Amino acid sequence: MASTEPFERLRDTASLRAPGPRKRLLVIVNPYATTVSGHLAQLVVAALSATYDVEAVHTTARNHATELCREAADEGYDLVVAFGGDGTVNEAANGLVGSQTPLTCLPGGSNSVFARMLGIPDDIVDATEHLLAMVDRWAPRAIDVGLVNDRAFLFASGIGLDAAVVSRVDDNPKMKARFRQSYFAWSGATTFARSYLLKAPQLQLRLADGTVTDGATVVVQNGDPYTYFHGKPVRVAQGTALDSGELSGIVLRKTTATVMPSLASRLLVERLDVAKSRAVETFATAEDFSVTSADGRLIPIHVDGDHIGDFERARFGVRPKSLLIVA
Numbered sequence: 001m002a003s004t005e006p007f008e009r010l011r012d013t014a015s016l017r018a019p020g021p022r023k024r025l026l027v028i029v030n031p032y033a034t035t036v037s038g039h040l041a042q043l044v045v046a047a048l049s050a051t052y053d054v055e056a057v058h059t060t061a062r063n064h065a066t067e068l069c070r071e072a073a074d075e076g077y078d079l080v081v082a083f084g085g086d087g088t089v090n091e092a093a094n095g096l097v098g099s100q101t102p103l104t105c106l107p108g109g110s111n112s113v114f115a116r117m118l119g120i121p122d123d124i125v126d127a128t129e130h131l132l133a134m135v136d137r138w139a140p141r142a143i144d145v146g147l148v149n150d151r152a153f154l155f156a157s158g159i160g161l162d163a164a165v166v167s168r169v170d171d172n173p174k175m176k177a178r179f180r181q182s183y184f185a186w187s188g189a190t191t192f193a194r195s196y197l198l199k200a201p202q203l204q205l206r207l208a209d210g211t212v213t214d215g216a217t218v219v220v221q222n223g224d225p226y227t228y229f230h231g232k233p234v235r236v237a238q239g240t241a242l243d244s245g246e247l248s249g250i251v252l253r254k255t256t257a258t259v260m261p262s263l264a265s266r267l268l269v270e271r272l273d274v275a276k277s278r279a280v281e282t283f284a285t286a287e288d289f290s291v292t293s294a295d296g297r298l299i300p301i302h303v304d305g306d307h308i309g310d311f312e313r314a315r316f317g318v319r320p321k322s323l324l325i326v327a
Contacts, residue, residue, distance in 0.1 A: 002037075002039060002040045002043055002124075004043060006125045007043040007044070007046065007047045007125065007128065008047075010047040010050075010125070010128055010129050010132060011046060011047045011049075011050040012050075013132075014047065014050035014051045014132045015050045015051075017051060017135070017136070022051070022052055022053045023052050023053070023078035023079060023135065023138075024052070024053045024055075024076075024077045024078045024079075025048060025052040025053065025054045025055070025077065025078065025079050025080075025081055026055050026056075026057065026068070026069075026072045026077045026079070026080045026081070027041075027044070027045055027048065027054055027055070027056040027057070027080075027081045027083055027106075028056075028057055028059060028065050028068055028069070028080060028081065028082050028083065028084070028088065028092055029041045029056055029057065029058045029059070029083045029084065029108075030058075030059050030065070030082075030083065030084030030085065030087075030088040030108065031058050031059070032173070033083075033084035033085045033088060033108040033109050034085060034108065034109050034110040034180065035107070035108050035109070035110075035124070036083060036084060036108040040124065041056065041058075041083065044083065044106065044124065044128050047128050047132065048081075048128065048131065048132065050132070051132050051135050052079075052135070059084075059088065059091075062091075063091055063094075064091070065082065065084075065088055065091035065092045065095065066091045066092070066094045066095040067095065068080075068092075068095065069091075069092045069093075069094075069095025069096045069101075069103075070095040070096075072095075072096075072101055073095070073096055073099035073100070073101040076101070077101050078101070078102075079101070079102050079103075079104060079326060080092055080096060080101060080102070080103050080104075081104055081105065081106060081131065082103065082104075082105040082106070083105070083106040083108050084105075084108040084109060085108055085109020085110060085111070085112060085305075086109055086111065086112065086113050086114055086154075086155075086304045086305045086306065087109070087304065087305065087306035088105075088108070088109070089103075089105045089114050089115075089154065089304065090152070090153060090154060090303055090304040090306055092105075093145065093152055093154055093323055094151065094152045096323060096324070097145055097152050097319065097322050097323050098322055098323075099324075100324065101324065102140040102324035102325055102326045103323065103324065103325050103326075104118070104120070104131065104134070104325060104326045104327055105118070105120065106120070106124065106127050106128065106131065107120065107121075107122055107123075107124060107127055108124070110180040110181065110184075111180075111181060111227060111228055111305070113155060113156075113225075113227050113228060113304070113305065114154050114155055114304065115127070116228055117155060117223055117225075117242070118325065118327035119327055120327055122231075134326055134327075138326065139326070140324045140325065140326050141243075141324070141325060141326075142243070142321035142322070142323065142324055142325075143242040143243050143321065143323050143324075143325055144222055144242060144243055144244065144245060144318055144319065144320045144321060144322065144323075145222065145318070145319050145322055145323050146220060146221075146222035146247050146316065146317070146318055146319075147315075147316065147317045147318065147319060148220070148301060148303060148314050148315070148316050149301070149311065149314055149315055150315075151303055151308060152303075152319070152323075153222060153303035153304050154222060154223070154242075154304050154323075155221065155222055155223040155226075155242075155304060156219065156220065156221050156222065156223075156226050156227070156236075156303075156304060156305070157219075157220045157221075157301065157302060157303045157304070157316070158217070158218065158219045158220065158301070158302050159203060159217065159218045159291050159299050159300070159301050159314055160200075160201060160203060160215075160216055160217030160218060160252070160299060160300070161191065161196050161200075161216065161217040161252070161255060162217060162219060162302065163299070163300035163301050163302040163307060164191050164195060164196075164300050165184065165187050165191050166300070166302040166305055166306070166307045167300050167302070167307040168187045168190075168191055169183060169184055169187050170306070170307050181229055181230060184229075185229075196216065196255040200216035200217075200254070200255045201216060201293065201295060201297050201299050202214065202216065202293070202294040202295040202297075203215050203216060203217070203218055203251075203291055203292065203293060203294060203299065204291070204292050204293075204294045205218055205251050205283070205289065205290075205291050206289060206290050206291075206292070207283060207285055207287070207289045208285065208287035208288060208289055209287075211283075213251045213253075213281050213283070214251075214253065214294065215251035215252050215253045215254070215281070216252055216253070216254060216255045217251070217252040217255065218249060218250070218251050218252075218291050219236050219237060219249050219250050219252075220237070220247050220248075220249040220316055221236065221237045221240050221247065221248050221249060222240060222242065222247055222318065223240060223241060223242040224237075224238055224239070224240055224241065227305070229268065232268075232270065233270070234267050234268070235267075235270070235274065236250055236267070236274055237249045237250050237274075237275075237282060237284075238273075238275070239284060240284065243320075243321065245286050245318065245320045246284055246285055246286035246318060247284070247285060247286070247316065247317075247318050248282070248283065248284040249282070249283055249284075250274065250275065250280050250281065250282050250283075251280070251281040251282075251283070252279060252280060253279050253280070253281060254279055259277075259279040262277065262279075263277055263279065263280070286318060287317075288315065288316065288317040289315075289316050289317075290313060290314065290315050290316065291313070291314045291316070292312065292313045292314075293311075293312045293313065296312070297312075298310035298311060298312060299311060299312070299314075301314055
């Protein structure tokens with residue numbers, strides 16, 4: 001159970017700030033996120049209340065955060081704070097795209113990639129302090145969102161092996177909470193051995209200019225890095241930023257026993273470039289493109305590390321400067 005002392009210090013410090021108009025915050029709490037508990041959420045909300053007018057709502061079902069954010073935008077909240085993992089942040093973003101209500105987040109997941117990308121501390125006490133200090137440097141900025149089958153994503157989407165791994169992890173929340181990133185690594189190895197070593201799905205990427213690339217997995221990014229592993233950035237498709245106006249990605253042409261160990265090394269060693277693997281084809285585009293199953297099998301898709309279902313076809317695009325954030 002989290003100690004109350006550091007949060008009380010934050011609250012006391014925040015209360016000493018010069019009085020002024022108080023901004024309205026909606027804190028969306030995912031009580032099932034890896035590092036979130038009811039007690040912790042109460043401490044965070046109490047600390048934030050020293051500076052902001054705070055309302056906290058717990059999510060109760062999938063996509064509940066999206067509905068809450070649409071209501072928050074309609075009601076004119078100054079900020080929505082997604083307190084959970086990247087899946088919670090993604091749902092919140094889908095409810096705020098195109099609105100004038102900014103989004104920020106507090107880390108509550110096993111990895112919290114988007115929070116790290118924004119420079120928000122990984123420690124919840126430090127992150128709460130960061131959020132309290134934002135009132136003195138309030139500067140909303142617009143970022144791009146990627147789209148896959150009309151679902152927005154903030155930093156990454158994948159079709160194939162990585163999405164299959166995400167699906168496996170999502171199906172075992174207790175193992176995910178206990179072993180975190182180590183469970184992702186184990187799930188990756190077992191999913192590859194069972195489903196991709198002998199007969200990987202066949203995919204076809206088709207860009208707007210007519211270029212066609214065949215492969216077994218496609219990773220699409222709206223920002224860099226793709227994820228973090230034990231605190232270190234894992235870079236897959238480099239060169240894209242949250243405000244670059246385009247998506248970048250890779251096509252993994254094959255998933256053989258000789259290719260995958262080399263690719264894993266390139267992912268985990270920062271000085272090695274994934275794009276230089278002979279099994280990888282890179283692309284970058286600001287135009288819509290598609291990925292289709294070439295063998296009729298349904299292929300899993302994830303957005304920001306959250307499995308959204310299995311499809312025969314995925315349509316990708318980018319919506320520039322369509323989401324306001326504060327960090």
